[in-house]
Amino acid sequence: MNATASQDAIATFHRLHESGSFVLPNPWDRGSAIYLHSLGYQALATSSAAFGFSCGVPDSIGAMPLGRVLAHCQDIVTATPLPVNADFQHGYAVEPVGVADNVALCVATGVAGLSIEDATGNETQPLFERELAVERIRAARAAIDSTGHPVVLTARCEAWLVGDASPLQTALGRLVAYADAGADCLYAPGVSAPNDVEEIVTAVRPKPVNVLVGSSAMGLTVPKLADLGVRRISVGSALSRAAWGAFMRGAKGILEDGVFDGLDGAAPFPELNDIFEQT
Numbered sequence: 001m002n003a004t005a006s007q008d009a010i011a012t013f014h015r016l017h018e019s020g021s022f023v024l025p026n027p028w029d030r031g032s033a034i035y036l037h038s039l040g041y042q043a044l045a046t047s048s049a050a051f052g053f054s055c056g057v058p059d060s061i062g063a064m065p066l067g068r069v070l071a072h073c074q075d076i077v078t079a080t081p082l083p084v085n086a087d088f089q090h091g092y093a094v095e096p097v098g099v100a101d102n103v104a105l106c107v108a109t110g111v112a113g114l115s116i117e118d119a120t121g122n123e124t125q126p127l128f129e130r131e132l133a134v135e136r137i138r139a140a141r142a143a144i145d146s147t148g149h150p151v152v153l154t155a156r157c158e159a160w161l162v163g164d165a166s167p168l169q170t171a172l173g174r175l176v177a178y179a180d181a182g183a184d185c186l187y188a189p190g191v192s193a194p195n196d197v198e199e200i201v202t203a204v205r206p207k208p209v210n211v212l213v214g215s216s217a218m219g220l221t222v223p224k225l226a227d228l229g230v231r232r233i234s235v236g237s238a239l240s241r242a243a244w245g246a247f248m249r250g251a252k253g254i255l256e257d258g259v260f261d262g263l264d265g266a267a268p269f270p271e272l273n274d275i276f277e278q279t
Contacts, residue, residue: 006110006149013043013083013112013152017185017208021226024210024234026087028054030079031276032239037080038275043112045085046076050240059237061121066092066102074109083112085152091116096132096139103143113152115187116140118174119162126162127170134177141182154210155183160190168196172203179204185232186210192218194228201229214238 016022024043027033028050036044049059051072057063073086086106091099099116106114118133120126128136137155144151155178159167171188179186187210191197201209208231213220215238225233250262 009083009112010149010151016043017152017231021231023222024085024232026050026235026239027076028240030075033076033079034279035275037082043083045234046073046087047237048087048089049237053240061090070105070109073106073111077110085113086111088114088116090119096135099136100139100143103140104147107144107147107149107151111151113154115154115156117156117158119158130174134181137178137181137183152184154185154187156187156189160188175200175204179207197230198228208232210234212236
């Protein structure tokens with residue numbers, strides 16, 4: 001992607017974060033990205049889990065080589081004209097200097113934003129020590145600024161996902177610190193209680209907050225989250241897992257029961273063909 005197109009996408013992505021609320025769906029390949037664009041979504045985001053599953057690897061830090069992640073980001077960026085946010089996990093490095101180097105590589109793929117999380121992937125110490133975590137965000141910010149492409153930097157606190165004993169308190173303290181370190185958007189995947197969401201929104205205001213919704217069981221809707229002040233809503237790997245669910249049910253039905261009922265909900269061939277003929 002050329003620099004001009006990238007700057008346009010970045011400007012659009014920043015505007016989406018300024019007011020209101022928008023949904024940021026997560027494709028896992030070019031086809032799913034193109035389809036989401038055809039529906040009218042305004043921006044897209046990669047998902048490390050969705051991409052990993054499509055490649056036959058688990059969603060764990062280090063399961064996917066950095067080069068392959070960068071190639072995937074560029075693939076999604078070039079699939080549509082929409083701004084793309086990269087799920088850049090922990091920056092594929094521990095020390096701030098490594099995070100900075102890798103963030104610069106990610107920006108070069110043409111993404112309009114990227115997220116850095118504070119999970120280590122280590123069960124004995126699931127989150128980076130707070131001071132180091134803050135320095136990693138500060139390094140990411142500096143790296144972005146040095147590229148001349150001011151992509152949206154999202155800082156993630158993984159307290160809920162790693163089973164922190166006091167996830168709200170941990171997330172509040174860290175997200176405020178990450179905001180002060182230069183993050184443009186704050187994100188604590190796993191938060192679902194409306195009061196907790198509202199407290200996070202208040203703590204980091206005026207900076208925008210992203211909330212992850214993985215199923216209807218959470219009891220959240222786009223209007224409810226908008227009323228809570230949430231600016232950005234993502235679904236992570238949920239769309240890909242919904243597709244996997246239909247695939248798994250269909251495949252099991254054929255093998256175990258000898259029936260083809262699981263194919264009845266398949267997307268119409270002409271509809272898919274028409275969408276991709278237009279690209």
